[in-house]
Structure formats: C-alpha cells, structure tokens
Amino acid sequence: MSGVCESHPQRLTRREAIVRTGLVAASLAVMAGAAAEADRGPALAAPLRLLGPAAAPVQVAPGLFVRPRSAWGADLPPKGPINPETVQFLLVHHTASPNNYPAGGSREVIRSTYAWHTSKTKGWTDVCYEFFVDHDGVVYEGRAGALAGPVIADATGGSQGFAQLVCMVG
Numbered sequence: 001m002s003g004v005c006e007s008h009p010q011r012l013t014r015r016e017a018i019v020r021t022g023l024v025a026a027s028l029a030v031m032a033g034a035a036a037e038a039d040r041g042p043a044l045a046a047p048l049r050l051l052g053p054a055a056a057p058v059q060v061a062p063g064l065f066v067r068p069r070s071a072w073g074a075d076l077p078p079k080g081p082i083n084p085e086t087v088q089f090l091l092v093h094h095t096a097s098p099n100n101y102p103a104g105g106s107r108e109v110i111r112s113t114y115a116w117h118t119s120k121t122k123g124w125t126d127v128c129y130e131f132f133v134d135h136d137g138v139v140y141e142g143r144a145g146a147l148a149g150p151v152i153a154d155a156t157g158g159s160q161g162f163a164q165l166v167c168m169v170g
Contacts, residue, residue, distance in 0.1 A: 080125035099170030106134035
C-alpha cells in the first residue's frame with residue numbers, strides 16, 4: 001500500500017482515504033437501506049440514537065477502521081436531532097485550516113470545526129460532515145450517528161440532498 005511507513009503502518013494517502021471513506025458511506029447506505037426494507041419505514045423516520053462511548057476504532061470494511069465520535073467529541077453532543085438520509089452520492093470538502101498540525105492534532109481541528117458549526121453564527125445542530133479524514137489517513141466519525149447509518153448532512157444549514165459529506169482535515 002502506498003503511503004505506508006514504519007512509524008505509521010496504517011497510514012493512507014488522501015486518495016486512498018477518499019476511496020475508502022466512499023466505501024464507508026456506500027456500505028452504511030446499503031445497510032440502512034436493508035434495515036429500512038426489513039422494517040418498512042418507521043425505523044428510519046425517527047431520529048437516530050447516538051452510539052454509546054467507544055474508545056476503539058470500528059472496522060467497517062476489511063482493513064478500514066473508523067474512529068468513533070467519542071475519539072474527538074464525547075463531551076460535544078449534537079444540539080438538535082440528527083435524521084437519517086437516503087444516500088445517492090458523496091461530497092468531499094476540506095477544513096479551512098493548515099495541514100501541518102502534529103500527529104493526533106486532527107482531534108483539535110475537528111473540535112474547533114464543531115465549535116464553529118454549532119456557534120451562534122452558523123447555528124447548526126452538529127458538525128456538518130459525516131466523516132473526517134486527517135493527513136495521516138485516519139478516518140473519524142463526524143456527525144452524530146454516522147457510524148450507525150447515513151444521516152442528513154448540513155453544510156448549508158439544511159440537507160445537501162441525498163449526499164454524504166466527507167471532510168479532509170487541513
């Protein structure tokens with residue numbers, strides 16, 4: 001795998017991270033669709049419940065792990081309901097921050113993104129991105145409930161319309 005080095009055996013290039021994160025979004029959309037088909041609607045009509053705290057990364061596909069929201073924001077709950085989404089495409093954004101943060105520093109960038117998105121200026125209920133990918137290729141759950149299934153994105157203060165949002169940190 002390109003981008004692998006001795007000090008970071010799990011390190012991915014950003015291109016690999018985009019592909020893999022797209023796989024996460026697609027996998028979650030398929031799982032949610034199967035659950036909706038089995039339940040015939042009511043389960044997806046209600047807001048998703050938040051996952052309990054989890055310290056360990058969650059394997060979502062062979063070789064692909066996502067660090068749960070608790071890895072960066074266990075103390076930062078959403079300020080309103082997060083509703084499910086029917087996914088048709090993936091949008092990739094980036095933070096308006098430098099890319100030279102230290103290893104592990106992406107947690108602080110994600111926390112500041114949460115502070116900005118939920119501030120009085122923006123007024124959103126949570127970070128707008130379902131997933132974040134840092135400069136080492138580490139994938140984090142962003143918006144609450146994103147690991148449980150596709151949730152509505154919020155980069156404009158409303159639904160992006162059938163999209164899952166991934167944010168490159170930096």
